[in-house]
Amino acid sequence: MMGQTVERSFLALGTEVRLVVVLPQGPAPERVRAAQAQASAALEQAEGWIRRVESTLSRFRPDSELSQLNASQASSLLVSPLLTTALSAALRMAEWTEGLVNPTLLPELEAAGYRQSLAPGWASSHLNLGDVSAHPGAGSSPPHRVVGWSPGSAPPRDPERRESRWQAIRVDRRFHLVTRPPGVRVELGGTAKGWAADQVVRRLVGQGGRRGRGPAALPRGEAGPPPAVAADLGGDLRVFLPPGAPPWPVTVADPFRPETAMARISLPEGAMATSTTLRRSWEHRGGMAHHIVDPRTGHPADTDLVSVTALAPSALWAEALAKAALILGRQEGVRYLEERGVPAVLVSRTGELLTTTALRRYRHEFHVAPAHDFAAC
């Protein structure tokens, strides 16, 4: 039985965006209709806000504020509150991941060939999936070619070396002043979707945002619970569930066959994000490249993982954790997540399905048998 659901789907930030509001059952029909109309209006405003985020933060738009910041030779610039907050969030993730996920890898991305938007539809038509090992347990998976740098061809990693330009950026959130060495360019693709998902949900449920700076809060019944809200920005999910609501069901796509679910996880709160090397990939200099740059090499990560799904209190954090583990690879990535108690599902290049111990806290089921369940260790 589906509740009173109001949805809005559109393309923005180079991906598919889906906003969902589920109204509580119980009120009289006329009140439900009024609430639906108010929810639709709120989601329309939310879409407008996300489009404003895109027009402000996109590096592919020369007229965006971010592009103007990157083009400026001034060391200090006054920027909008939106750019201030988004850049602050990206720098905070860089700090938390010790630079594994940082916003100053734009030169490396461009050097790898990522100079234009990979909007939905573009990537799938350019991916040349060849021979790759089958996904164990998934039956007759199509042959598949490993995407990324083939073993041995990637530059050697230097554990001590991590791109550290991000540490030179200073953001004064009070005065919206950004200071950085001239020439340090910023790219927020690694955190903007998660951050925007968090912001949209928080503002829709009336937990954040200022008047005129974000979508309006959803109407709240006089006596009933508030609505359940979810934002899905290209797979970076943030949900809000009022007390008493059941966990939100989420399927995790098989990275080798994105239209097929490989797992189903009940998300009681917070966020979930999946980072994969298979979605935004392109041919480059006779090989395949992807958009996850390893700051230790300055090149697309040569990782034995193809996908990491992480659960966290916020989509910003979940996205950063998933990317960091993906960059680190199977052995280090699992250790990284285990040390932080992160519930996660990892898929290796060879199709092995791995889970962390913390995932045990969440109700989940797999459509393919995990090759290794760290919770059982």
Add this chain to the structure above:
Amino acid sequence: MVKKWTALVRFGLSVLGVVVGTALLGTMSRPTPEQTVGQATAPSALTGPRLGEAESESLYAAVDRSEATLSGAYSGEWDDHDRYHDDEYGGDDDDDDYDWDELWEREDDDWDDRWEHEEDHEREEALRLRPAFPAGSLPTLRSRGS
């Protein structure tokens, strides 16, 4: 002479003693009113010798006196009882004095209120127990990676 008078006095006293004694004996043998009530209902009265007419009259008179005494003893309580009913129903303790229509209407109103309250409570309880987001009400999301 003296002896003659003395004997005469003794005879007179004896006669008087006999008369008084007889009278006293008769008085003592008559039942008290309370004893009469009890004895009259005793099974022995039905199976024993039949009383004379005079004795019966005397017995009934005693019973009447006893009832009168009882009535007097309870009269205050009945007055209180009547007053209670007067206060309760707004009238005398006489059915003819009640406004039964008004009473029934009042009773009906009370029951209507009670039922309405019960129904409201049941409705509220049902709403409280019915989940605002029943199972299956949330559409499935999809984390497909980026």
